[in-house]
Amino acid sequence: MSQGNGHDHHEMSFFRKYIWSTDHKTIGIQWLFTALLFIFLGGGLALMIRMSLARPGSVLDSNYYWIMTMHGTIMIFFVIIPILVGAFANFLIPLQIGAEDMAFPRLNALAYWMIWPSAIIMLASFFVEGGAASFGWTSYPPGTGTEVMSTSGMTAPSGGSGGLGQTLWLVSVFFVGMTSIVGAVNYVTTVVKLRAPGMTYFRMPLTTWSIFITAILAVFGTPVLASGALMLLADRVIGTTFFQPSHDGNVLLWQHLFWFYSHPAVYIMVLPAMGIVSEIISCFARKPIFGYKPMVVAMSGIAGLGFIVWGHHMFMSGMNPVLGMTFMISTMMIALPSAIKTFNWLATLWRGNIQFTVPMCHAIAFVSMFIVGGLSGIFMAATPVDIHIHDTYFIVAHFHYVVFGGTMFAVFGAICFWFPKMFGRMMNSAWGYIHFVVSFIFFNLTFFPMHMLGQAGHPRRIAWSYDVLKDQGYAFLKEYQGMNEFITICAFVLGFAQIIFVLNVIWSSLKGEKAEKNPWKATTLEWSAASPPPHLNWDGKIPTVHRGAYEYGSPEGKDDFIPQDADLTKA
């Protein structure tokens, strides 16, 4: 029963146990706290963006471009992706498939520790001459590539917004990509090779399925981003001209390479959330998930289609109309599997014995916010409408509805749901409800008005819209300045509400009520291990799986649920 290397049964020192650990649970919790650390940096930058928009004319305006670039970069590469495919993938895969650890525990630890050089490089870029990268998280050339080149050949970077900060940004993103790949190949191998006896593919919990599919996406997509980043880096540092139209490079090439990864990355940021939500909804509706196999097929469909829709980010960049039509149709087709999933969630809730626990509230918030974000996505999938709303606040509203309203609520739900398993204590639910209600209300108050701003033509990525005091700026935005101020106030409340959550996490992990093995009466394998599970999870007794993952409300069991490892023939 040896599972690779790095498993010693003797007592480990504090350092080996919590810092240089190869235990998947410790690594998962390390990822979680790393992401929670960065969420405050990214969130602080978001509030700076809002301050600049509400009160134009401050010093923030001249720093606006790097602030919004780093907000996007940190939230995507250091918060959302690490929390989903770092924290929950690590913590849950072995527990849910009945393995003692990952297939390659040391590789797993390496993937976590590789995020730190990358993070340090990214953080260092705040302090170099010229400041951090400032071309948006998409880093479109020629802006990102021009500074280094003069017509005579190579020159040193001339500082300014495209200076060293942008170079460090590329290096950092390249390393984050490597972290993703190293993590993903390990997850895939673990799911394929280490499932417990009886754990067939179609008995796996949907969270594991979603992470499995996400890991495959990461393996296929990330290398292409890495190749693009290497080329752009070469443009900046050693003087090639891959993306420089001044020579014979092509700016659209970067957009193709970038979005070939970054569109699937959008699904990397939402598929695990979908898996988590399926799990929570089924548990607290006390019903089997409606359409288990269609859920898996829909996730695979989203992942597959995700690779042929990247062009919809480039409708306004100029492309052959036939190609535009093709990308429009393939994009609209993604609505199909997404709708299948949404209706399956609703059907699971239908006539369920619904318990509105804190995780359940977050899961239902995910579904409703995902519907809003999904529907606004159809607007921009349609090329004629996209021409109007492209690069406006409508886009900002759309993706925050999906990533914050969707994924972040699922993440909050997941933390509340698996908290007993992670720390052996229950989370305080009173403060959990307060955090949920405040976040939900102020999330909508912050981001819903952005739809209207966008319809009115408010561009994204500009430092100021209309300066009321000096009476200057875009005149057509004058009447919307009040809305901008309203959004900013709500954004601050939303931001400060997250402090409640973090305090709750810290307080509950130290002082919370002790959790039993299976506080939610859930069926999946992780709840058959102790809370928190010991090293190697089941003390060497790997559970045997007898049934699917969501046997809730079954008349066969003595309770209203049958755990996956329950052997009814023996009872």
Add this chain to the structure above:
Amino acid sequence: MSATNPSVVQERWGGGNSPYSMSWQKLLMWWFIISDFLIFAGFLAAYGFNRLAVGNANWPDQTEIFHMNFIAAMTFVLITSSATMATAVAAAKKEDSATAKRFLWLTILGGITFLGMQAFEWKGFIEEGARLHTNPWGVPSFSAFFFAITGLHGTHVLIGVIVLLVVTIRAARGRYTAGGIELAGLYWHFVDLVWVFVFGCFYLI
């Protein structure tokens, strides 16, 4: 662990060794190869995109620039090294360590010869005036893509040679497994396969 992993597929599999019975290490290597292959795919797709964008007529005529016989010889050396690698893996599986070691050394020799020939080709190019951002034959991206793609491939060959050296030295000390040699072999065949694509896309078309 395989005993605790009964898979319905495995029971129904009727085609000899089930692919599901491969070791974890081998599965990981395959996934690594897929991701590494996609890095090359990114570069080759970028090259194709750029070449179409500047127009095929503006693209330098490779047959006038490259010494095709020399390139063909390079390709021959690399593909031969794949054959010697396969022989070494087969010998290692039969626990014929003398043959395995001999063919591992031959593979390393093939890799080093390829790298030497590539260095010679680069040297000739640089002497004729090819740089990363300019070249005497036409569009600047021609030489940029040449150095980037063959450089990336050469780096992979170099890494492969180092890996093979480690494996061979371990084998010489009696510390090796057939599985370990097979993994190194998988990587080596992958590097050779990529060269076939590079050769086809960059030199021939």
